[in-house]
Amino acid sequence: MNPRILPYVLILPVTLFLCLFFLYPFVLVSKQAFSTGAGFTLENFQDVTSHWKFPISFKNTLLLAAAVVPVQLALALLMATMVNGMGRGRDLVLYVWTIPLGISDLAAGIIWLAIFEQSGFLNSMLSGLGVIDKPVSFLSYQHPGVVFLAIALAEIWRATAIMLVILVAGIGLIPKEYYEAAEVFGASPWKRFWRITLPLLRPSLQTALVLRVILAFEIFAVVAALGGTLFPVLMGETYAYQFELLNGGAAAAIALIILAISIGFTLLILRILRVPKGASI
Amino acid sequence: MSEATVDAGPDDPRKAGKFVYIAAVVLLCAWVLVPLYFLLINTLSSPEAVNAFPKRFVPEFDLGSLTFFAGFEGMLVALKNSILVAAITMVMSITIGAPAGYALSRFDFKGKGLFRLLILLTRAFPLPLLALPLAVMFIRTGLDDTVFGLALVHTTLAIPFAVLITFSLFSGIPIELEEAAWTLGCTRLTAFTKVVFPLILPGITASAIFAFVISWNEVFAAAVLTIENRTLTAFLLQNLDTSPLHLKFAGGFILVVPALIFIFAVRKYLFAMWGIANR
Numbered sequence: 254m255n256p257r258i259l260p261y262v263l264i265l266p267v268t269l270f271l272c273l274f275f276l277y278p279f280v281l282v283s284k285q286a287f288s289t290g291a292g293f294t295l296e297n298f299q300d301v302t303s304h305w306k307f308p309i310s311f312k313n314t315l316l317l318a319a320a321v322v323p324v325q326l327a328l329a330l331l332m333a334t335m336v337n338g339m340g341r342g343r344d345l346v347l348y349v350w351t352i353p354l355g356i357s358d359l360a361a362g363i364i365w366l367a368i369f370e371q372s373g374f375l376n377s378m379l380s381g382l383g384v385i386d387k388p389v390s391f392l393s394y395q396h397p398g399v400v401f402l403a404i405a406l407a408e409i410w411r412a413t414a415i416m417l418v419i420l421v422a423g424i425g426l427i428p429k430e431y432y433e434a435a436e437v438f439g440a441s442p443w444k445r446f447w448r449i450t451l452p453l454l455r456p457s458l459q460t461a462l463v464l465r466v467i468l469a470f471e472i473f474a475v476v477a478a479l480g481g482t483l484f485p486v487l488m489g490e491t492y493a494y495q496f497e498l499l500n501g502g503a504a505a506a507i508a509l510i511i512l513a514i515s516i517g518f519t520l521l522i523l524r525i526l527r528v529p530k531g532a533s534i
Numbered sequence: 535m536s537e538a539t540v541d542a543g544p545d546d547p548r549k550a551g552k553f554v555y556i557a558a559v560v561l562l563c564a565w566v567l568v569p570l571y572f573l574l575i576n577t578l579s580s581p582e583a584v585n586a587f588p589k590r591f592v593p594e595f596d597l598g599s600l601t602f603f604a605g606f607e608g609m610l611v612a613l614k615n616s617i618l619v620a621a622i623t624m625v626m627s628i629t630i631g632a633p634a635g636y637a638l639s640r641f642d643f644k645g646k647g648l649f650r651l652l653i654l655l656t657r658a659f660p661l662p663l664l665a666l667p668l669a670v671m672f673i674r675t676g677l678d679d680t681v682f683g684l685a686l687v688h689t690t691l692a693i694p695f696a697v698l699i700t701f702s703l704f705s706g707i708p709i710e711l712e713e714a715a716w717t718l719g720c721t722r723l724t725a726f727t728k729v730v731f732p733l734i735l736p737g738i739t740a741s742a743i744f745a746f747v748i749s750w751n752e753v754f755a756a757a758v759l760t761i762e763n764r765t766l767t768a769f770l771l772q773n774l775d776t777s778p779l780h781l782k783f784a785g786g787f788i789l790v791v792p793a794l795i796f797i798f799a800v801r802k803y804l805f806a807m808w809g810i811a812n813r
Binding site (some may be wrong): 257259260264268271281285339344351358367421425467478511512 | 555558559562563565566567569570572573576584585586587588589591629630631633634636637638640641643646649652653656657659660661662663664666667668669670671686687689690693697722747750751752753754757758767770771774775779782783785786789790792793794796797798801804805806
């Protein structure tokens with residue numbers, strides 16, 4: 254086939270597919286959000302934002318992301334640097350650390366439920382140590398702090414792996430010569446990390462953070478499994494509007510709000526971690 | 535870090551550093567494995583033991599919970615639906631995505647930048663949200679509440695990964711190999727099937743498995759788009775409030791098992807897949 258047409262033939266299926274199942278529904282969801290039957294209106298947004306649950310779920314979603322993502326970043330960086338110099342056992346350790354990558358948010362929520370529920374392992378441990386006499390119902394409205402902690406821990410447990418994989422791949426691309434040179438000049442491991450690894454890792458950090466932050470705003474099943482209605486989040490509200498209240502317009506409006514936050518943060522991360530022109534490895 | 539690779543000498547700080555390092559590695563492994571072990575205990579205990587207090591820290595190897603899970607109304611159908619959706623997603627995302635990955639790695643063409651932008655945009659987008667308008671669209675076309683309809687949405691989720699991963703894999707195979715095949719009388723097509731394809735096959739399998747896991751784990755779109763034909767995740771989510779603990783844990787366990795196997799199967803490719811793809 255003509256090599257000038259061939260690439261277009263090859264990308265045609267993906268382009269068509271994404272137009273039909275990505276761009277088109279995107280237009281539909283925007284239309285649905287901005288109309289209540291006739292003409293352009295902001296009514297759906299007013300409805301949604303004036304509901305008493307909106308400020309709470311908005312705050313919860315942002316707080317959770319703010320608590321979870323920095324910990325994940327630090328943990329993933331630590332794990333990636335630890336694995337980098339490892340000789341024997343590297344493959345095994347990496348396998349163990351990446352296991353959560355394949356585990357769904359729902360399963361992660363259920364796993365941490367086994368620990369935090371009333372007859373769960375945390376209570377069993379505490380009573381075994383004699384700290385408590387009877388099991389505490391941790392995941393209830395009396396302990397909002399513990400509910401938050403359980404959700405945050407489940408998220409950190411589950412989703413650090415994706416950042417780890419991206420960062421390990423990124424560190425692998427940094428030429429060893431830089432480290433050798435730094436060692437010759439007597440730079441400490443700590444200094445090598447700050448002066449070489451971190452700056453050269455910027456593209457991977459970008460990818461990892463963008464991906465994680467977007468997914469953090471979409472948090473849904475972990476919360477459903479652990480907090481239920483105790484801890485409302487935006488995605489859960491979308492689900493409730495669609496199914497319990499059968500209000501598609503409102504669901505679409507929240508969807509667009511989530512999208513707007515995601516885009517805002519994506520741009521912010523790209524701006525903060527931008528790679529100077531011409532400065533690539 | 536490098537101090538750990540150096541053999542611990544007689545000097546004490548080095549030795550202490552190495553000890554801290556190994557302790558940290560073990561601790562982080564335990565952080566991943568211990569919660570999984572707890573789930574395993576609950577799954578392999580009788581329903582009574584799961585609801586009892588205090589818990590034992592060793593499984594009693596009773597299949598009561600799993601039998602209850604298998605006998606629960608609609609559960610096996612949901613499991614079958616999950617497998618079907620994931621399998622269709624796997625096939626579709628690779629057959630549609632891989633050619634584009636090849637095009638990106640081998641050709642410079644007008645609009646390449648725009649195309650990559652479209653792919654990246656898809657990845658940086660809360661995709662499950664698109665399930666909302668698609669629900670309406672599917673009702674009109676009769677795709678609502680079908681395995682195939684859900685697979686289409688999951689394919690949208692998996693395609694950006696399929697394109698970027700295959701792009702990275704194809705880029706890892708030198709074009710010189712193909713050019714050599716052309717000079718030896720192969721056409722573009724036969725050079726691909728005889729030279730590139732065998733080399734790329736393991737990597738393609740890995741990214742297919744990745745697509746399978748994406749679909750297998752997806753909760754939101756599955757819950758929105760299916761009513762009668764629920765997948766396992768949607769079924770568990772829908773029954774979270776009402777189902778007994780042992781059902782939840784057994785369900786969670788069934789969700790986790792394929793993930794363990796799949797991550798093990800693709801572990802060699804995990805990092806190569808992300809290497810080039812994330813630029």
